[in-house]
Amino acid sequence: MGTSKAPATTRTREEFARPSTAGACTDTARTPSGPHRPPTSSARALVLMRIGNRRASTGPPLTVMGWTGAAHAPPVWHHTLPRRTKRQHDGGRLAGCGRSTDTMQGLIQEGNGEEFVRFSNDIEHAADLTPRQVRVRIMAAGVCGSDLSCVHGKYYMPTPLVPGHEAAGVVVEVGSAVSYCKVGDHVVLSTFANCGHCAVCEGGDPGNCGGLGGMRQSYVENGTPLYEFANLGAFVQETIVMENQAVPIPAEVPFSSAALIGCGVMTGAGAVFNRARVGPGETVAVIGAGGVGLNVIQAARLAGAAQIIAIDRAPAKERMAVDFGATDFILAEGDDFDAVRAVQELSGGGVNHAFEVVGSTRLLADAISMTRAGGNTCAVGVPDLTASVTYNFQSLHQNKSLLGIRAGGGRPRKDFRLIADLYLRGMFKLDELVSNTTGLDDIQSAFDALKAGAEARTVLLPNG
Ligand SMILES: [Zn+2]
Ligand SMILES: [Zn+2]
Incomplete structure (x- = not known):
């Protein structure tokens, strides 16, 4: 025919x-x-x-x-409510990098629709670091088309949640068993919270690991647990991730450019x-x-x-x-x-x-x-x-x-560094992908730019 x-x-x-x-x-x-x-x-x-x-x-x-087996039905998320404690600072390990207060600025999505995204001054981490986790101060977070899809409800995410998933920052605290990175490292964040030690991970396919992470409520606002988008929730001043989600890159790469490696570039x-x-x-x-x-x-x-x-x-x-x-x-x-x-x-x-x-x-x-x-x-x-x-x-x-x-079928610990190296050699464009930088409270203009389709990327700067 x-x-x-x-x-x-x-x-x-x-x-x-x-x-x-x-x-x-x-x-x-x-x-x-x-x-x-x-x-x-x-x-x-x-x-x-x-x-x-x-x-x-x-x-x-x-x-x-x-x-599979559930066409036209939304996926079922595995809910995990972590221990609710006040974060304790370790002055020795932070070496002056720790935050001075326990509350953070960030964005919260309370329902499906751009009108349900609001700015908050009162976000906290829900729990202390586990041995293999690191706390990262987010210096730049790109606003990706997937963020808009998440906000529009196309991914069936539970709310309230902290959106954002494409970010770079500085490691400010590490758990007791962390060996992949150290305080002060500049890192690109990965959405893959894979286990790192199963047969699939060992075989070089971290994106296919069965333990990529469920829906965690890793933040709270005034006692209300908040989910995180894509194992990150990056539209906030600091995030806590597994150590293999924080991939060190050379400090010469600007944060606003490095952030894009985590999703748009890798994808x-x-x-x-x-x-x-x-x-x-x-x-x-x-x-x-x-x-x-x-x-x-x-x-x-x-x-x-x-x-x-x-x-x-x-x-x-x-x-x-x-x-x-x-x-x-x-x-x-x-x-x-x-x-x-x-x-x-x-x-x-x-x-x-x-x-x-x-x-x-x-x-x-x-x-x-x-x-x-x-x-x-x-x-x-x-x-x-x-x-x-x-x-x-x-x-x-x-x-x-x-x-x-x-x-992108990515292997973050290999590919993120590869992209950063190609950038430093002048073989891969990153700076040109950043159309605009702005604050967390300007998220609507970033969404508007995405919908207009005229720009490459707006990057939010949660810490100014
Ligand atoms: Zn695995
Ligand atoms: Zn993305």
Whole structure:
């Protein structure tokens, strides 16, 4: 069975400069409305095209993603209420690094919706350090698309909780058995609270450890326990994590740049290095050129990809995509834009690796169709966790692989340091990913920037 499509027409750059009457895409928030300014740097081929109306696939729908045995049901979290004690300072070990008060500033999500996120001056740790835990003063915390998804209830997190999961800081206290880091170390925080000693961890797959951590209530506010998002809860002045979650990096890396290594950078670059394993001379398409997509692009460039096609609906993304290594940029304007055909035409029939970074099930189906026979379709973006994907069977049938990728398949203690070293050698961009820095109480503007889709990353500075 085939899909009938209208013949392609190509619009010039000048034609795109006129306001469009096309409807807004539902997968990303921003609809181009202003004039499209040509970039000063040029991609090898800048393609701006509109192809006729998309038709629904006539192939049999198949479901490929969902919760095993519990489709359309939210996951069940394991609740753990830690011992509620007042934190005791150890003046000798802190060596002047400890906080002077027991309460901290931070953000609390009390329900699903941005209006349920508020600032607090009264957050405390719920318990003292266990032997393998460390306390980290958070110097920078990126606001990632997953934070917005968490706040919007797409991850079914229990509340109240402290959001945030992409951070860097300084170790200010260590438990009695900690050997991975020491007080004063600059660290990037990992969301993997893996055990570190099971067969899976020993085999080099910490992200697949069965003991990644449940939902802990590691903070309290005026006696009310608070959950933490993604084993961290980083939008707060200090956090307590397992020692293997605090990965030391050279102090030369600025905190605001280092923070992004923990999620956005690792998610994008890890998808290329660890899962797709892009090789020299191969072709790549990246749907979504935001904070994660730009890292897919620059990692693919480092891996030696010959063609890297970036696709986004925001004209402003073109310049950054090209700077990060894209050889082609497709402006996908409007609901009826056929990005599949655009990629197939640019790449001569499809790419070796197609990355969906937006978190749209429809775009993931498109990514399958963009992939050439024998290639990889990479599901990097995260939609609602109970979402199902429907795709035309024929689109995947030609020996393609559909890869589920969580957090870049990362091995934090190896990969975080690798990224930091590449940055210090001038081979990997981090500073350019930071669009803006601001305080915890300005979280709404960070959410607004994410929804607008015009920026790479807002980074919060919990300690000023
Ligand atoms: Zn393990
Ligand atoms: Zn993230």
